Every structure is written in C-alpha cells, then in structure tokens.
Amino acid sequence: MSDGSITLRALLAAVDHTVATLVDAPAGDGIAVRTVAVVEPADLPEHLSEGALPEVYLLVGVDPDATTRWLRDVGDRDPAQRPRVLMTKGANDSPAVRVAAHDAGVALVHVHRQARWDRVFSVIRRTLARSPGQRAASDDNDLLAPDTDLFGLAQVLARETGGMVSIEDPQSHVLAYSASDASADRLRIQSILGREGPSDYLRILRDWGVFDRVRRGDEVVDVPEHPELDIRRRLVVGIRRGADGASSRMLGTIWLQQGAAPLRPDAAQVLRGASAVAARIIARRLDAPSTEALLVRRLFGAHGDGVDVPSVAAALNLPTAGPAAVIGFAPIGPAAGLTESSGLIRLHASAFRDDSVTESIGERVYVLLPAYQSEHSVGSWVRELVTQLEQTRELVVRAAIAAPVAGLTAVAGARAEVDRVMDSPVADPMGSRVTTLADARTAVLLAEIMELIRERPRLHDPRLAELDTYDRAHAADLRVSVHTYLRAHGEVRAAAAALRVHPNTLRYRLRRVEAILGIDLTDPEDRLLLAVQLAALPIAQK
Numbered sequence: 001m002s003d004g005s006i007t008l009r010a011l012l013a014a015v016d017h018t019v020a021t022l023v024d025a026p027a028g029d030g031i032a033v034r035t036v037a038v039v040e041p042a043d044l045p046e047h048l049s050e051g052a053l054p055e056v057y058l059l060v061g062v063d064p065d066a067t068t069r070w071l072r073d074v075g076d077r078d079p080a081q082r083p084r085v086l087m088t089k090g091a092n093d094s095p096a097v098r099v100a101a102h103d104a105g106v107a108l109v110h111v112h113r114q115a116r117w118d119r120v121f122s123v124i125r126r127t128l129a130r131s132p133g134q135r136a137a138s139d140d141n142d143l144l145a146p147d148t149d150l151f152g153l154a155q156v157l158a159r160e161t162g163g164m165v166s167i168e169d170p171q172s173h174v175l176a177y178s179a180s181d182a183s184a185d186r187l188r189i190q191s192i193l194g195r196e197g198p199s200d201y202l203r204i205l206r207d208w209g210v211f212d213r214v215r216r217g218d219e220v221v222d223v224p225e226h227p228e229l230d231i232r233r234r235l236v237v238g239i240r241r242g243a244d245g246a247s248s249r250m251l252g253t254i255w256l257q258q259g260a261a262p263l264r265p266d267a268a269q270v271l272r273g274a275s276a277v278a279a280r281i282i283a284r285r286l287d288a289p290s291t292e293a294l295l296v297r298r299l300f301g302a303h304g305d306g307v308d309v310p311s312v313a314a315a316l317n318l319p320t321a322g323p324a325a326v327i328g329f330a331p332i333g334p335a336a337g338l339t340e341s342s343g344l345i346r347l348h349a350s351a352f353r354d355d356s357v358t359e360s361i362g363e364r365v366y367v368l369l370p371a372y373q374s375e376h377s378v379g380s381w382v383r384e385l386v387t388q389l390e391q392t393r394e395l396v397v398r399a400a401i402a403a404p405v406a407g408l409t410a411v412a413g414a415r416a417e418v419d420r421v422m423d424s425p426v427a428d429p430m431g432s433r434v435t436t437l438a439d440a441r442t443a444v445l446l447a448e449i450m451e452l453i454r455e456r457p458r459l460h461d462p463r464l465a466e467l468d469t470y471d472r473a474h475a476a477d478l479r480v481s482v483h484t485y486l487r488a489h490g491e492v493r494a495a496a497a498a499l500r501v502h503p504n505t506l507r508y509r510l511r512r513v514e515a516i517l518g519i520d521l522t523d524p525e526d527r528l529l530l531a532v533q534l535a536a537l538p539i540a541q542k
Contacts, residue, residue, distance in 0.1 A: 005032035005127060008085055008107055009036070011056070014127040017187045018180050019115045023092050024333050025107040036124050038117065038351040044070050054074050056085045058122065060117050060351060064094035071097065075104035087111050087120070114193045118347040119174075126151070144461055145211055150176035150281055157274045161267040163235075165258040166191055167278060170250050185232045185261035201229050214238040214253055218275065220268040225258075233258040235268055237275045241283050241488075296359045301412025309408045318355060318370045319447045323404035325369040325378050326411055329386075332396045338365060341393055345385065347389035351443065364422065366415055373405050376434070383434045398422060398433040446535075453536035461533045463517045478516070479534065481509040486531045490521075 009029040012020055019485045022029060037054035041062050053074070059067060060413035067088060085107045092110040101108040111120060154165040165178040166188060174191050187201060204226065205211060213221050223234040235256040242248040256263065256271055264270075284534045295312050313320045321470055329345065331338045342365045346358035357368040372378050383398050389395040400421035402414035417437050422516050424447040453459045471478055481499060485506065488495035492510075496503040510521060519526040 002222060005034045007032055007441060011085075011124065011127055012109070013179050015120060015123050016177060016180050016192055018192050019112050019120060019123075020087060023108040023110050024098060025104055026102050026105045027084075027107070029107070031107065033084055034128060035123070037354040038121055038347055040348075040351045041066060042180065053081060053083045054354065055083055057083045057087065058111075058117060058121060058124075059086065059088045059091065059494040062088065062091060064091045064097050067091040068094065068096045068100045071100035071104050074106065075100070079105065082106065083108060089113050089115075105311075112193055114190075116193070118343045119193075121347050121350070122343060132311060150278065153274060153277055153281065154178040157254070157256070157270065160264070160270050161256055161323065162261055162264045163267065164188060164257050166255045166257070167239075169252045172253075174254065178511060181259055183232065185257065186230050186322075188255075188257050201226060201231050204229075210236065215250055218272065220271055222268075225382035229514045235263065235271055237271050239275050239278045240280065241279055251279055254278060293359075296357055297361065299357070299368070299408065299411050300361060300415045302358055302359075302361050313408055316357065318357070318408060320408050322407040322410075323372070324407060324411065324414075325372050325375075325380055325400075325401060326418055327367045327369070327378070328400050328422055329365045329389075329397050330399075330416065330422040331363060332398055338363060338389075338397060339394055341365075341389065344389075344393070348381075348385050348388075350396075364419075366418070368411055370408075372403070375401075378403055379434065379436070386433055396433075398435075400435055400437065402437045403451055449532070450536040453532070460537060461529065463519075464533050464537060467513065467516055470512075476509075476512075478509055478513050481506060482513045482521075482530065483534045485510060485521075486527060486534070490527075 007029065008022075008025065008031050011033060012022060012029070023197055033055040035054040036056040036058065038058045038062050039062070040059055044062065044066065059070075062070070062458065067086075071086070082104060083106055086101055087109040089096070089111050090113070092108060098108060111117075129379060148406070150167050154167055154176045155178050160167045164180055164184060166174055166458060168174055172191075173407075177192055180188065180192070182328075205223070206224070210221055210223055213219055213239060218238065218240060220235055220237045223236060225231060225233040234259075236252050238250060239252040239254060240401045241251050254271060254275055256267065295315055299312050311320070329338060335505070342360045345365050345367065346356075347355035349358050353369050353372065354371050357370070359366050369378065378401060382401060386397055386399050389397055400418045402418050405411060405414045414437075421435060421437060467479055467482075470476060477499075481495075481501075484498050485492065485495040488498065492503050492506055496506040513519075514521055517530070521527055521530075
C-alpha cells in the first residue's frame with residue numbers, strides 16, 4: 001500500500017501462525033494498520049488518555065479482567081480513535097474479553113504462550129517499517145531485487161523451493177522466516193517462538209558434524225529427517241562474507257525445512273544463491289546502518305558531531321521541547337550480554353512510552369524518553385527494569401537517569417553526564433544501582449577529583465609519605481586514626497569510639513600526626529588538604 005499501511009492478514013502472515021492466531025475480526029482481516037504499541041498494566045490508563053490510539057496493541061501481563069475493562073472503555077471512544085487489533089496471551093481465553101473486543105470492533109489475536117514478546121514486537125515493527133518497494137519485492141520473482149530484505153528473501157525462497165525458510169544469525173537467533181504450514185516441525189516452531197530447539201536434536205546435529213560443515217564453506221548440507229524426534233528433513237547453508245573460506249566471515253545460516261511435499265529438485269542451487277543475497281543484505285546492514293539508526297546515534301552524540309534537531313525530530317516524530325529524560329544502562333563487573341538485551345530494554349521502554357528511543361553504544365544501552373509523567377515514575381520504571389534484567393537475564397547492571405532534560409538539543413550533553421555517573425566506581429554493587437544525576441553529583445565530582453590527583457604525581461603531598469613511613473616503622477595507625485577523625489568532622493569522642501580507643505589515645509595520635517606532617521589540624525585549609533590526600537591516595541606511598 002502506498003500509504004505505508006499493511007493489512008492485518010499480511011501482518012499475521014509475517015508474524016506466522018505458529019506465533020499468532022486470529023481469534024475474531026469484526027471488520028475482517030483486510031483492515032489496514034500502521035502503528036503498534038506495547039502496553040503493560042500500569043500503562044493502560046495513560047494510553048486511554050491520549051487522542052487517537054495506536055492501531056495494534058500488544059498487552060503484556062494484563063489480566064483478563066483489566067483487559068475487559070479497557071476494551072469497554074475503548075468501545076466508548078470515537079470509532080476513528082479506537083485501536084484495530086489487540087494481541088494478548090492468556091486474556092484470549094476469557095469469554096468476557098472476546099465479547100468486549102467484538103463489541104468494540106477490535107480484532108483479537110492470540111499469541112502463543114511461549115512466544116517472546118520482544119521477538120513479536122520486533123517482527124511487527126520491522127514489518128510495518130518495510131517500504132512498499134520491499135513488500136513488492138516479496139511478491140517478485142527476482143531474488144536479486146535491490147530492495148529485498150531478509151523477510152522478503154525468505155518468502156521468495158520458500159516459494160521457489162517448496163519448503164519453509166528460517167534465516168538465523170551466527171548465534172542461531174532467528175532473523176527472518178517464511179510463512180509456516182501444518183507440516184512445521186518442533187524445531188521450526190521452537191525457533192520461531194524465540195526458544196532453543198530440542199536439545200537432543202541439537203546434540204545430534206553436532207554429532208553429525210552439521211554445524212562444522214556449514215562453518216567451513218559454502219556447502220549445502222542435507223540433514224535427514226529424524227522421525228523419532230518429529231524432525232523433518234532440512235537443507236542448510238552458511239551465509240558468508242568474502243569468497244575465501246579461510247578469511248571469510250560467518251554471518252549466519254539459512255535453514256530450509258521440507259514440508260508435506262518433497263523439495264524441488266533445484267532447491268540446493270536456489271538455496272546457495274539465496275545465501276549470496278542474504279550475505280549482501282546483512283553486510284549492507286552492518287556497513288550502512290539505517291538512516292534512523294544514524295539519526296538516533298547522532299542525537300545521543302555518539303559521533304561527536306552537531307545534529308539538526310528539527311530534522312531529527314521530524315524524521316523520528318519526536319517533540320523538540322522537554323521535559324525529556326535520558327537513561328543509561330551499564331553492566332557491573334564482567335557481566336556480558338547487555339547490548340544483546342537491548343531489544344528487551346527497547347520493548348520495556350516502548351511499553352512505558354511508545355515514543356521512546358533506544359540505542360546501544362559500546363557496552364551500554366541508552367533510552368530517551370521525549371516526554372514523561374514525572375521523575376518518580378521514570379525512576380520506578382528504571383528500578384523495576386534493572387531488577388528484571390537481573391532476575392530473568394542474570395544481568396547485573398546499574399542505571400543513571402538525567403531528568404529533566406530541556407529538549408532534544410540537550411540529549412547529547414545529558415548522555416555525557418549519564419556516562420560520568422556510570423564511569424564512577426560503584427561503592428556497593430549489591431546496593432541501589434539506580435541513581436539520578438542530581439543525587440550522584442557530589443559522588444561523581446569527588447571521584448573525578450580523586451582520579452585527577454591519583455594520575456598526577458605533582459599533586460601528591462610528599463608529607464603523606466612521611467606519615468606512612470612512621471606507621472610502618474612503629475606499627476602505628478596514625479593514617480587510619482587521622483582519617484577517621486576527619487570523617488567524624490573533628491569530633492574526637494565519635495572518632496575514638498569508631499576506632500575503639502580512649503579519646504586521650506586519639507588526641508595523642510593526632511598530635512603525632514601534626515608533628516610529623518608539620519600541619520595544624522585546627523586550620524581549615526590544612527584539614528581540607530589532608531582529607532583530600534587521604535581519600536585520593538588510600539594506599540601507602542612507597
């Protein structure tokens with residue numbers, strides 16, 4: 001369609017019937033949709049307060065009663081402002097939900113309980129974002145059409161070979177797939193649902209050397225069926241960048257499952273050609289990020305260049321004025337996989353604000369909320385997400401929030417400030433891992449001042465070395481004693497209690513410190529300098 005919309009029928013075909021099944025469509029499956037939103041329970045009232053609603057809704061974790069109430073409220077709105085499609089999991093089983101959806105004129109779609117919401121959302125967004133030319137390519141006989149994408153390639157390849165196609169990345173994550181029929185086997189269904197295939201069959205593939213053969217060259221490997229495991233015959237070929245097998249880069253694989261009918265005689269040859277096309281598509285994506293991705297990275301200041309804010313705002317459909325919020329997520333310690341989980345973060349950010357923008361830069365993930373209800377709501381959402389990443393993905397991360405941000409012109413600066421917070425050391429990794437820029441300001445500035453002193457020996461007070469020499473020679477604790485005294489704001493009794501010594505003992509030690517360093521602890525400047533030196537140089541100077 002020239003207006004960028006797509007029919008519900010085509011959308012369901014792209015998502016695949018193994019993932020989503022149409023329960024009821026009061027206006028038929030030929031209705032056109034253009035926009036999608038992910039909504040969690042807390043976001044339902046907020047979405048009803050808006051004007052025209054998104055046309056496709058993914059309700060995540062919303063129980064049947066809340067779904068029914070929401071649909072009834074939707075039914076009271078002007079028909080032109082209602083959503084057109086509702087996709088849920090368990091709520092579809094409720095007769096009340098079905099009746100409310102039908103009465104509201106909303107198509108109801110059942111999503112498989114094992115399907116990953118982030119995968120479903122990604123496929124829908126990709127499908128809606130495909131240009132009319134890309135959609136036309138999926139109906140074209142020319143596999144080499146320059147506008148073909150991986151989904152279009154999968155559809156054409158399936159048609160030309162008589163099988164069902166899955167295109168995967170090197171980690172066996174499904175990138176695109178063709179429509180399935182009733183002969184889709186366990187491995188295909190589990191893969192499309194975003195789950196790992198049957199472990200016993202994957203072990204057999206490794207024993208047969210299938211993965212090794214695919215990695216070594218451009219051979220099309222014929223994998224026989226395994227009736228005991230309900231696995232059908234497959235052809236698989238690697239997607240490689242570069243002609244030299246030794247130096248070429250593995251970009252993924254294409255799997256062609258045989259259905260009820262045999263594959264066509266030239267299926268292997270067509271599959272090898274499709275591998276070359278897929279390599280070009282993936283390489284083009286790696287070499288030339290999308291215009292939107294470039295705009296987002298420039299907006300976050302990833303390239304260090306200025307940004308034409310009005311153009312970016314128009315291209316991404318974002319408000320130029322604030323208040324906005326910028327949130328950064330960074331792994332703590334050796335934790336890996338945060339950037340691989342950027343899709344999950346994007347999903348939750350879109351559920352919180354459907355106009356949010358998410359981008360991975362280096363080992364960190366950043367989220368821009370162009371508008372928000374309150375700083376408290378942003379903080380609550382970030383804390384909940386940090387907890388969920390740890391519990392469901394075993395990712396220990398910290399997050400920093402910059403809010404309010406004046407508008408899009410201040411996003412790059414806000415991201416730099418967020419990085420300053422995340423660059424500062426974590427004193428208690430098991431404590432609160434979410435902080436705001438305002439709350440962290442003191443700690444961040446002090447940490448940067450301490451680091452500056454540590455890196456520049458000329459800023460080290462040589463008298464501190466004399467104190468360390470005395471401690472080593474006399475097995476004394478003068479450094480610890482004076483440090484505790486300064487942290488107690490000069491309260492001798494409080495510091496003595498912390499050190500578990502008599503106040504007179506501490507007074508004696510402080511006099512020794514004054515004598516050794518040649519300073520006066522009643523002098524504010526001497527006290528400040530000593531406190532800074534002790535904090536910046538905690539290890540005894542040699």
